Amino acid sequence: MAIISQAEAKKILDKVLSFSKADEMSVSLSGGRTSNIRYALNSVSSGGEADNMSLLITAGIGKRMGSATINQFDDKAIERTVRRAEEIARLAPENSEYMPMVGPQNYLETPMYSENTARMDSEYRAQVAFDSVDACEQKNLSAAGFMQDTTGFSAIANSKGLFGYNKATSVDFSVTVRTADATGSGYVTRDFNDISKLKTRSVTGIAMQKALASTNARALEPGKYTVILEPTAMSTLLQSMMSGMDTRLADEGRSFLSKKGGGTRLGEKLLDERVTIYSDPMNLEAPSEPFASEGRNRTGSFLGGGGVGDGRPQEKLTWFEKGVVKNMSYSRFWADQKGVKATPPPTGFIMAGGDQSLADLIKSTDKGILVTRLWYVRMVDPKTLLQTGLTRDGTFYIENGQIKFPIKNFRFNESAVIVLNNVEALGAPIRVGGNLIPPVKARDFTFTSLSDAV
Numbered sequence: 001m002a003i004i005s006q007a008e009a010k011k012i013l014d015k016v017l018s019f020s021k022a023d024e025m026s027v028s029l030s031g032g033r034t035s036n037i038r039y040a041l042n043s044v045s046s047g048g049e050a051d052n053m054s055l056l057i058t059a060g061i062g063k064r065m066g067s068a069t070i071n072q073f074d075d076k077a078i079e080r081t082v083r084r085a086e087e088i089a090r091l092a093p094e095n096s097e098y099m100p101m102v103g104p105q106n107y108l109e110t111p112m113y114s115e116n117t118a119r120m121d122s123e124y125r126a127q128v129a130f131d132s133v134d135a136c137e138q139k140n141l142s143a144a145g146f147m148q149d150t151t152g153f154s155a156i157a158n159s160k161g162l163f164g165y166n167k168a169t170s171v172d173f174s175v176t177v178r179t180a181d182a183t184g185s186g187y188v189t190r191d192f193n194d195i196s197k198l199k200t201r202s203v204t205g206i207a208m209q210k211a212l213a214s215t216n217a218r219a220l221e222p223g224k225y226t227v228i229l230e231p232t233a234m235s236t237l238l239q240s241m242m243s244g245m246d247t248r249l250a251d252e253g254r255s256f257l258s259k260k261g262g263g264t265r266l267g268e269k270l271l272d273e274r275v276t277i278y279s280d281p282m283n284l285e286a287p288s289e290p291f292a293s294e295g296r297n298r299t300g301s302f303l304g305g306g307g308v309g310d311g312r313p314q315e316k317l318t319w320f321e322k323g324v325v326k327n328m329s330y331s332r333f334w335a336d337q338k339g340v341k342a343t344p345p346p347t348g349f350i351m352a353g354g355d356q357s358l359a360d361l362i363k364s365t366d367k368g369i370l371v372t373r374l375w376y377v378r379m380v381d382p383k384t385l386l387q388t389g390l391t392r393d394g395t396f397y398i399e400n401g402q403i404k405f406p407i408k409n410f411r412f413n414e415s416a417v418i419v420l421n422n423v424e425a426l427g428a429p430i431r432v433g434g435n436l437i438p439p440v441k442a443r444d445f446t447f448t449s450l451s452d453a454v
Helices: 006-018 075-091 122-137 200-213 231-242 247-251 332-338 358-363
Strands: 024-040 043-061 064-070 142-158 163-178 185-192 223-229 277-279 317-321 367-381 386-399 402-406 409-415 423-426 430-432 435-437 440-451
Touching: 006 024, 006 043, 006 075, 006 142, 006 163, 024 122, 043 075, 043 122, 064 075, 122 142, 122 163, 122 200, 142 200, 163 200, 185 200, 185 231, 185 367, 185 386, 185 430, 200 386, 223 231, 223 358, 231 367, 231 386, 231 430, 231 435, 247 332, 358 402, 367 440, 386 440
Parallel strands: 223 367
Antiparallel strands: 024 043, 024 142, 043 064, 142 163, 163 185, 223 440, 277 317, 367 386, 386 402, 386 409, 409 440, 423 440, 430 435
């Protein structure tokens, strides 16, 4: 389906609000098209396309809230859903942390939309898959990959005059390459807003190199090693850290940012001075939504679901500067309790790096381990960010600045805070999962046991 325009979205949202008899009402409208292609054993196994447009209506009566969703847009259906949201609100218990809805806001026009991606068709997707598969077949390797592209919009409004509109595109691609005997494996993932930036043949080549190089892996004793975490691996550790920037969690002693005896670690030097992390919705390589909204689901699809955000604008904000905690996020309720500005959590983040390539980091390493990817990661202790998981799809031993041989995978127990305290060097950032992340060279990374998984 075509993305509806800002004017068309506003017309629908205004109609919803015109039916309201509640004290307050907010509306989230999202829609678009999500397509995908999947292949395994060098053959396309499935492809699909789905489109939808959905309304999420939230009514406020006193301190009681009720929500209802619908994907029909005639007047009778809309009015019926508004009445349903109001009825649910009357039946709901009072919310002791209720905050009145925000009024009009000023939003950035973030560069999330690409016409190249919006124009993509099934023939283009087939070519993307062919380029990846063909490269592997020529080397007697087996590829299993998945690409999903999304073109959609989200719009928000409420009875206090707030209105926001954003359209966006995204492309997510990943491929695992295995050797014919299944003893070597390589993996790579890339994501962009603009499909023209994705070159699947060359990207697949990275996974092919890792697969061919990872056969006949040797066992290495578990212990503490200098590691080079590629951006895909580092992203896994950083996600938990950046999602834990909430001030209330820290004030209540439930966070890595909690201070012994009470309070938070805002203003303290927590990480190595080379570590600076910020969010910037206007970044051209990794832009993000201009307002706090949940119109998109976890995979980036504009297919409805989830709750409506409160509409606070996103802005450029530094979270860590030269290792110092510079900002933390506040819900509107907690900000009101503390008498400070309510700061929404980042929808994306950028970790500043250096200009060294991954090869440069390897050359600078006397002894260490190169980690392509972390997998099956689980939180052990939220208060220290200690996580456990496995390496996978290409783990290599480095000696005298060269990759000497592949090694069997490890289980690790490690915290992003410890890793970012033990930084020795940072490489050039690349985009992973909508964020910009550099490869990180760090000392004393803890591997606890071996894993026979490839």
